[in-house]
Amino acid sequence: MANIISDETIDYVGILAKLELSDEEKEQAKSDMGRMLDYIDKLGELDTDGIEPMSHVFPVNNVFREDVVTNGDDSANTLANAPEEKNGSFVVPKTV
Amino acid sequence: MSILSLTATELAEKIKNKEVTVLEATEAVLKQIEEKEDTYNCYVTVDKEGALKRAEEVQKKIDEGTLSGPLAGVPVAIKDNMCTKGLLTTCSSKILGNFIPTFSSQAVINLEEAGAVIIGKTNMDEFAMGSTSETSAYGITKNPWNVENVPGGSSGGSAAAVAAGECFYALGSDTGGSIRQPAGYCGVVGLKPTYGAVSRYGLIAYGSSLDQIGPLCKSVKDCAVITDIISSKDTKDSTSVGLDYKLVDSLVDDVKGLKIGIPKDYLGEGLDSEVKDAILKAADVLKEKGAIVEEFDLSLVDYAIPAYYTIAAAEASSNLERFDGIKYGYRTAEFTDLHNMYKKTRSEGFGAEVKRRIMLGSFVLSSGYYDAYYLKALKVKALIKQEFDKAFSKYDVILGPVAPTTAPKIGSSLSDPIKMYLGDIYTISVNLCGLPGLCLPCGKDSNGLPIGLQLIGDCFKEDVLIRTAYTYEQARGEFLTPDQKAFAGKED
Amino acid sequence: MAKEYETVIGLEVHVELATKTKIFCGCSTEFGGAPNTHTCPVCTGMPGSLPVLNKQVVEYAMAVGLATNCTITQNCKFDRKNYFYPDNPQNYQISQLYLPICRDGKVEIELENGEKKFVRIHEIHMEEDAGKLVHDEWDDTSMVDYNRSGVPLIEIVSEPDMRSAEEVIAYLDKLRMTIQYLGASDCKLNEGSMRADVNLSVREVGASEFGTRTEMKNLNSFKAIARAIENEKNRQIDLIEEGKEVTQETRRWDDNNGYSYAMRSKEDAQDYRYFPDPDLVPIVISDEWIEKVKANQPELRDEKKARYISEFNLPEYDASIITGSKKLADIFEETNKECNNPKKVSNWLMVETMRLLKENNMDDTDVKFSPSNLAKLIKLTDDGKINSSVAKEVFEKVFAEDIDPEKYVEEKGLVMDSNEDDLKAIVEKVIAENPQSVEDYHNGKTKAIGFLVGQTMKATGGKANPGMINKLLKELL
Ligand SMILES: [Mg+2]
Numbered sequence A: 001m002a003n004i005i006s007d008e009t010i011d012y013v014g015i016l017a018k019l020e021l022s023d024e025e026k027e028q029a030k031s032d033m034g035r036m037l038d039y040i041d042k043l044g045e046l047d048t049d050g051i052e053p054m055s056h057v058f059p060v061n062n063v064f065r066e067d068v069v070t071n072g073d074d075s076a077n078t079l080a081n082a083p084e085e086k087n088g089s090f091v092v093p094k095t096v
Numbered sequence B: 001m002s003i004l005s006l007t008a009t010e011l012a013e014k015i016k017n018k019e020v021t022v023l024e025a026t027e028a029v030l031k032q033i034e035e036k037e038d039t040y041n042c043y044v045t046v047d048k049e050g051a052l053k054r055a056e057e058v059q060k061k062i063d064e065g066t067l068s069g070p071l072a073g074v075p076v077a078i079k080d081n082m083c084t085k086g087l088l089t090t091c092s093s094k095i096l097g098n099f100i101p102t103f104s105s106q107a108v109i110n111l112e113e114a115g116a117v118i119i120g121k122t123n124m125d126e127f128a129m130g131s132t133s134e135t136s137a138y139g140i141t142k143n144p145w146n147v148e149n150v151p152g153g154s155s156g157g158s159a160a161a162v163a164a165g166e167c168f169y170a171l172g173s174d175t176g177g178s179i180r181q182p183a184g185y186c187g188v189v190g191l192k193p194t195y196g197a198v199s200r201y202g203l204i205a206y207g208s209s210l211d212q213i214g215p216l217c218k219s220v221k222d223c224a225v226i227t228d229i230i231s232s233k234d235t236k237d238s239t240s241v242g243l244d245y246k247l248v249d250s251l252v253d254d255v256k257g258l259k260i261g262i263p264k265d266y267l268g269e270g271l272d273s274e275v276k277d278a279i280l281k282a283a284d285v286l287k288e289k290g291a292i293v294e295e296f297d298l299s300l301v302d303y304a305i306p307a308y309y310t311i312a313a314a315e316a317s318s319n320l321e322r323f324d325g326i327k328y329g330y331r332t333a334e335f336t337d338l339h340n341m342y343k344k345t346r347s348e349g350f351g352a353e354v355k356r357r358i359m360l361g362s363f364v365l366s367s368g369y370y371d372a373y374y375l376k377a378l379k380v381k382a383l384i385k386q387e388f389d390k391a392f393s394k395y396d397v398i399l400g401p402v403a404p405t406t407a408p409k410i411g412s413s414l415s416d417p418i419k420m421y422l423g424d425i426y427t428i429s430v431n432l433c434g435l436p437g438l439c440l441p442c443g444k445d446s447n448g449l450p451i452g453l454q455l456i457g458d459c460f461k462e463d464v465l466i467r468t469a470y471t472y473e474q475a476r477g478e479f480l481t482p483d484q485k486a487f488a489g490k491e492d
Numbered sequence C: 001m002a003k004e005y006e007t008v009i010g011l012e013v014h015v016e017l018a019t020k021t022k023i024f025c026g027c028s029t030e031f032g033g034a035p036n037t038h039t040c041p042v043c044t045g046m047p048g049s050l051p052v053l054n055k056q057v058v059e060y061a062m063a064v065g066l067a068t069n070c071t072i073t074q075n076c077k078f079d080r081k082n083y084f085y086p087d088n089p090q091n092y093q094i095s096q097l098y099l100p101i102c103r104d105g106k107v108e109i110e111l112e113n114g115e116k117k118f119v120r121i122h123e124i125h126m127e128e129d130a131g132k133l134v135h136d137e138w139d140d141t142s143m144v145d146y147n148r149s150g151v152p153l154i155e156i157v158s159e160p161d162m163r164s165a166e167e168v169i170a171y172l173d174k175l176r177m178t179i180q181y182l183g184a185s186d187c188k189l190n191e192g193s194m195r196a197d198v199n200l201s202v203r204e205v206g207a208s209e210f211g212t213r214t215e216m217k218n219l220n221s222f223k224a225i226a227r228a229i230e231n232e233k234n235r236q237i238d239l240i241e242e243g244k245e246v247t248q249e250t251r252r253w254d255d256n257n258g259y260s261y262a263m264r265s266k267e268d269a270q271d272y273r274y275f276p277d278p279d280l281v282p283i284v285i286s287d288e289w290i291e292k293v294k295a296n297q298p299e300l301r302d303e304k305k306a307r308y309i310s311e312f313n314l315p316e317y318d319a320s321i322i323t324g325s326k327k328l329a330d331i332f333e334e335t336n337k338e339c340n341n342p343k344k345v346s347n348w349l350m351v352e353t354m355r356l357l358k359e360n361n362m363d364d365t366d367v368k369f370s371p372s373n374l375a376k377l378i379k380l381t382d383d384g385k386i387n388s389s390v391a392k393e394v395f396e397k398v399f400a401e402d403i404d405p406e407k408y409v410e411e412k413g414l415v416m417d418s419n420e421d422d423l424k425a426i427v428e429k430v431i432a433e434n435p436q437s438v439e440d441y442h443n444g445k446t447k448a449i450g451f452l453v454g455q456t457m458k459a460t461g462g463k464a465n466p467g468m469i470n471k472l473l474k475e476l477l
């Protein structure tokens, strides 16, 4: 395996992705990710110099809305699925 | 003969002619579900009450003459990653185990306006990540041809429900083959429309640049009719284009002069010989019907999978960030602070395959790796697109298998992710390039499992696919699943 | 001898655009409102929802870019900036990194001493605002309101061209003025519709390399910005003098306590994994579109000031003060249209309006009175219907409650008494009651007449025409 994924890398990616892996899952993730990256490294065989990266498949451009208010008070729907709600707001663990 | 042996459009015709009521059709489906669900597990949610109520409403409108049209009154199943207002929508994930959307997907709304009766939400690979429907948090769906085999995925529940007569047709979504491959494994018709043909509004995103909603159904005619109804230019989806013609006009039994190319690379190593024979036989059928069929070199096939998994994982890692235990869905029971809540909620809420792809996606986008992986994949995508553009300058249709084998045994795929990903080799480029792809059954292997034929067209050329598939279907003749045979009172 | 240091400052200025709706959905941007009442599936990140771009946001961003001499990126895109925080419902912000809509601009600023310099603009990009977090001290929880989530912002990123708080304030003032004139935002620092993050480093005078910079957030007023700059400069110099290193980090300014603290956490990796948002299509801006936005560009401050001097004969000082606020300039023009008395209008705005704003601790954008009421007031004085002290009193009412001055003076009986016979009787009485002043007057103490005028005015309840009192007094004495 050419790509060796370190514990630090897995921990770092876990912070980015907000995933907490058990030790066992971590070992599995290290090996899975290493193998996937080995596989993805195959892309390096292709010369892509001067190729424009294609983020959108067709040249559809300039799709706009007009600046007109179309929505009213939808707070009941917004909060309908909230795990915890108080006075019309979502409740989360303290952020500061 | 049971009502359940009818195709969706045949049923609609009978409802229109008052030979069958909407309620009868709905009850027939619900009865089949009652009998078979314990075995097949096609659904996450069956909305019996809602469907019965809706059946009466639709019947009333049909009787009043305010609702007509080729699908009015026909019961449908919806893949559980499309929002349905007031009806549990889980993406087959624990993290959305209690999520009741407050709005419906545009494709679902289009169907409802056409008089559809929604039976329930079908099982799938969690967040559509998988090719077997085994990664669902709500159990494995079984293949109605053989319950020891997978139905394919990720729209396995939708494909199996159609094959089992637990609905008359279904909606699926296809990010890397998720409609076409289960259609192939379950012996039904499935279409992944051109990117933009069907609005993605309300479809819970996996890979936003790849996802597309499409039908799973019993005939090419159904496929054309359903696609005509669900496709629309939707102002709520910036990438929505719609189709500016009707596919029913392409239900023509004629392929004279049509140029069909078979990529040599799609017939090589890894392809099961029985599948290969069936595909080549299907090509011969079309040749006899007057098509010009030849093999050609489509290069870069081997690069599609790594490019695809990089892009899909990257988009997925971002799309799935919103599941954090704050606004909807699962929240972990105990936590010490905000970040602990995020991590516990997501680690407990997502299954292994989803976590694997989120980790990979977060990594390929992270600083220092973006250019080497993500940007490189977008460049390779551009090269692959060029290859298909070249191919479509020569051919009207690309023909090939939908998967290297027929449906594998349950439990045989998940252990090796890369091997599983390799199974998507024939379907994935279609999503990368935004192309339409249609799958229909073209035979059975020695185990009696169906084999899927894939037809790929240029962007917005669904009409050519429908014409080709319809012509083949006419020549092929009836192709019934075991349950459909039973409904028709036929022996195996 | 202590080393000499230079402060190097660059700014990231966020401006909330004055659109009616949010950037990607049809929800109202109106300020205030009960929590989550201006929300929908899109701006709360519901599964399956998709963004559609508000065209006006692009036009405002282009307008600001053109007014700040930027190049418009004719093929631009949105990217996702990924980070977890509860005010951000999707846990990614739709912003622009790779192809921002405007690049390479500059604005000229003028300092107190008359010195002028350019501050270069690196880029301007469009993005969505976050929701609001309210902290519940009792509960150890925070409450999330997404009414602001998805309100359109532009972020104006300068080059590190500023060297002092004064330059920073001048630059912000210039931006604010320009954007207000364009109508692209009201730029209220106190309501957060204009917010500045300060990137600051110090280096020894003469050094060619920049020092390590910090980013300061939570600056809600010009005063806070000036204080934070002073504080951070000193903090960094102290570190360097002690032989320590400045850490590149984001800090939060606490204006009440006059210090900043690092917002560091192992959970904030600051690795935003930007990538093009697949849900939004590219924006292609044609030359024609740019020309159209240019053609619709309103008169900006410098042009307006020159016109006030030439068209209305206003002194340069007046023109400068009045055009220093888009709001006052608008009121000036509207009022003058109705009463055609530029100098008087200018006086009311420069003297009384400014005084009342200051006394009430208000922002110029908070002015509420209508130009027509000011015009009526000016007409009342021009027509000799009220005297100047009554006018001042009436103006305070106009300023506070936007009352109709004509009705008001009528109802309160403040119309100037110009009946000569009535007044004559009062003046005669005042003369009779103040023999000493009369004598002083005859003895050449001309000031004594002032006292008599005052007494007469008092006797009339302040309504008399002062010119007429003077005339009568001189006749009768
Ligand atoms: Mg920003």
Ligand SMILES: [Zn+2]
Pocket (backbone or CB within 6 Å): A071, C022, C025, C026, C027, C038, C039, C040, C041, C042, C043, C044, C150
């Ligand atoms: Zn909204």
